[in-house]
Amino acid sequence: MIKVSGLEKEFKIMTHKSGMVGATKNLFSRKHTTVKAVADVNFEIQRGECVGYLGPNGAGKSTTIKMLTGILVPTRGSISVNGITPFENRKENAKQIGVVFGQRTQLWWDLPPIESFDLLGKIYKVPSSKLKKNIDNFIDILDLEKFLHTPVRKLSLGQKMRCELAAALLHDPEILYLDEPTIGLDVMAKDSIRQFLKKINEEDKVTILLTTHDLDDVESLCKRVMVIDNGKLIHDDSIASLKGRFGNYKNLELDLENDEEVHLPVGCELVRRDGKKIMVEFNTDIIKAPELITNLAGKHSLIDLSVHERPIEEVIKRIYQTEV
Amino acid sequence: MRENISIYFTLLKAYTLGQMSYRSSYLYEMLGMAILTLVNICGIYIIFETFESVGGWSFWEVVYLYGLTTIAMGIAQLLASGLNHIPEFVRTGDFDRYLIRPISPLVHILPYSFALHRVGRLIQGVIALVVSLYMRGIDPGGFELWIICSTLFSLMIVYFALFLIGATFTFWTIQSAELFNAFTYGGMEMSKYPVSIYQPWLRNIFLFIIPVGFVSYYPTVILFNKHEPLNSPEFFQYITPLVALCFLAAALKFWKFGIKHYQSTGS
Ligand SMILES: Nc1ncnc2c1ncn2[C@@H]1O[C@H](COP(=O)(O)OP(=O)(O)OP(=O)(O)O)[C@@H](O)[C@H]1O
Ligand SMILES: [Mg+2]
Numbered sequence: 001m002i003k004v005s006g007l008e009k010e011f012k013i014m015t016h017k018s019g020m021v022g023a024t025k026n027l028f029s030r031k032h033t034t035v036k037a038v039a040d041v042n043f044e045i046q047r048g049e050c051v052g053y054l055g056p057n058g059a060g061k062s063t064t065i066k067m068l069t070g071i072l073v074p075t076r077g078s079i080s081v082n083g084i085t086p087f088e089n090r091k092e093n094a095k096q097i098g099v100v101f102g103q104r105t106q107l108w109w110d111l112p113p114i115e116s117f118d119l120l121g122k123i124y125k126v127p128s129s130k131l132k133k134n135i136d137n138f139i140d141i142l143d144l145e146k147f148l149h150t151p152v153r154k155l156s157l158g159q160k161m162r163c164e165l166a167a168a169l170l171h172d173p174e175i176l177y178l179d180e181p182t183i184g185l186d187v188m189a190k191d192s193i194r195q196f197l198k199k200i201n202e203e204d205k206v207t208i209l210l211t212t213h214d215l216d217d218v219e220s221l222c223k224r225v226m227v228i229d230n231g232k233l234i235h236d237d238s239i240a241s242l243k244g245r246f247g248n249y250k251n252l253e254l255d256l257e258n259d260e261e262v263h264l265p266v267g268c269e270l271v272r273r274d275g276k277k278i279m280v281e282f283n284t285d286i287i288k289a290p291e292l293i294t295n296l297a298g299k300h301s302l303i304d305l306s307v308h309e310r311p312i313e314e315v316i317k318r319i320y321q322t323e324v
Numbered sequence: 325m326r327e328n329i330s331i332y333f334t335l336l337k338a339y340t341l342g343q344m345s346y347r348s349s350y351l352y353e354m355l356g357m358a359i360l361t362l363v364n365i366c367g368i369y370i371i372f373e374t375f376e377s378v379g380g381w382s383f384w385e386v387v388y389l390y391g392l393t394t395i396a397m398g399i400a401q402l403l404a405s406g407l408n409h410i411p412e413f414v415r416t417g418d419f420d421r422y423l424i425r426p427i428s429p430l431v432h433i434l435p436y437s438f439a440l441h442r443v444g445r446l447i448q449g450v451i452a453l454v455v456s457l458y459m460r461g462i463d464p465g466g467f468e469l470w471i472i473c474s475t476l477f478s479l480m481i482v483y484f485a486l487f488l489i490g491a492t493f494t495f496w497t498i499q500s501a502e503l504f505n506a507f508t509y510g511g512m513e514m515s516k517y518p519v520s521i522y523q524p525w526l527r528n529i530f531l532f533i534i535p536v537g538f539v540s541y542y543p544t545v546i547l548f549n550k551h552e553p554l555n556s557p558e559f560f561q562y563i564t565p566l567v568a569l570c571f572l573a574a575a576l577k578f579w580k581f582g583i584k585h586y587q588s589t590g591s
Contacts, residue, residue: 011587014497058590062590062591066420066588069423069424070423070424071420071423071424071586071588072586072587072588073584073585087584090423090424091425091426091427091428092426094424094425094426095426097424099424101420103591104417104418104420104421106421108338111338115338119334119335119338122330122331122334123331123425123426123427123432124425124426125327125426
């Protein structure tokens with residue numbers, strides 16, 4: 001459905017000189033530095049997938065999405081979305097996609113959401129019976145009723161984001177691009193948005209590509225994760241394999257009775273120590289949990305212990321660090 | 325096309341309703357404009373006091389050109405006022421949203437603001453035009469009306485295209501756009517007089533590169549039955565709407581090209 005190959009984007013940044021003379025020179029000078037925001041990215045996304053797109057700040061996530069949506073023209077490489085090249089055929093592409101930028105509104109600032117929906121219906125040429133059905137449906141599942149007639153500029157972030165989602169989906173797009181849709185939202189709001197996205201992905205088979213810095217978004221929604229860093233795709237696989245990428249690691253948390261020195265067996269590493277509380281990371285290919293616990297219990301007197309999967313944050317942090 | 329026009333008006337309605345309320349300064353602006361028109365026409369009059377005629381054109385003939393220019397510029401500004409937002413959209417990255425819609429970004433942006441207060445200016449242009457025709461003793465029959473209307477139409481199209489080109493330059497730098505707009509307003513001043521009076525190099529720019537002179541000068545030559553000192557081919561007098569439309573087509577091409585250079589913003 002989406003096929004991206006050899007995708008690159010370079011930004012030319014003019015070197016600005018200051019002052020009157022500098023400003024005049026700026027007008028004619030071609031001096032610039034080049035920033036490579038996306039470098040040789042390749043991937044394919046199938047219909048109905050929900051893919052998480054991760055990476056540290058400035059990695060190139062938004063730039064990729066802007067090329068997929070047709071906003072930016074790639075410097076090199078090709079994109080095909082259902083056979084359409086977005087930047088060459090923006091209008092055709094626009095009909096089949098919905099876009100939500102968490103940092104930016106698609107709605108009309110001074111108009112209430114319901115009027116924005118009507119305008120969008122006109123712009124996307126959604127038949128009016130269909131439009132009404134969709135609007136009613138979104139009012140219902142996203143719970144928009146209360147602020148439907150309030151100008152968008154007066155809505156809270158969470159209310160606005162729910163309207164943005166409805167607005168992006170009014171024309172029944174096959175693909176939904178989301179760039180940080182949960183940014184700045186509280187736990188409740190995040191949760192309701194995740195549930196909504198899960199529903200449209202599973203029931204309506206909407207293909208979703210989602211960037212976020214909140215890994216809970218990814219864990220609750222996506223089976224597949226792509227990680228980009230410095231413009232390069234450094235991982236593209238299932239969440240499980242992402243976790244297993246550095247061997248199979250788990251975390252052991254210990255509460256010691258005494259504040260004493262701890263000698264760990266091979267395959268273990270002390271992650272953090274806070275007095276009598278200790279966090280140990282161990283590789284299950286080298287040492288299994290029961291074995292490690294027996295070992296430590298033999299040497300120290302323990303008050304409490306617990307074993308955790310390595311949280312995905314840790315994994316991601318590792319990936320970013322090793323790639324730098 | 326019909327759909328685009330319907331969307332244009334729907335958006336126009338949605339935007340202007342919100343704006344109407346806080347425009348109580350209309351009256352003052354209109355007054356200011358009226359004074360400006362008077363000053364302009366006095367300026368023309370003073371020139372004629374000294375020289376009798378300008379390049380063989382009489383006072384009322386030049387007032388006619390002034391009226392043409394004012395009306396055409398007024399309508400073009402009215403239609404293009406949404407373009408004034410483009411520098412801001414480009415700077416903030418808000419232009420993004422117009423590129424992910426299944427309609428042309430222009431249809432989306434043009435209705436964004438509609439500078440109704442410019443209507444006052446238009447009315448003054450109409451008055452100048454009608455009075456000049458009357459004083460010059462032109463009795464508008466079908467032929468004259470056709471010439472006047474097609475000239476207005478062509479000149480308006482050319483100004484609109486110039487605004488569009490100016491807006492497109494913002495995809496590169498804001499300064500280049502400002503530089504270009506100097507041509508647009510320069511062109512407006514030029515077309516208030518018969519282009520035959522200018523230096524050849526200047527004249528040729530406004531005849532053949534930025535055709536404001538072309539579309540206002542040649543048809544007016546026929547209207548007033550003037551001697552044409554440039555010895556241009558006669559068919560020039562009849563192809564002005566075509567020239568204007570070609571210029572608009574070129575401007576639209578440039579606009580599409582400019583969009584490909586849009587860089588958005590980093591955040
Ligand atoms: N319009 C632009 N002009 C110049 N440079 C840009 C532009 N947009 C992005 N960049 C640069 O390209 C790189 C990638 O930016 P991008 O916005 O794609 O990152 P991101 O992965 O979305 O980061 P974040 O998580 O902070 O949103 C950065 O170095 C950024 O400075
Ligand atoms: Mg981003």
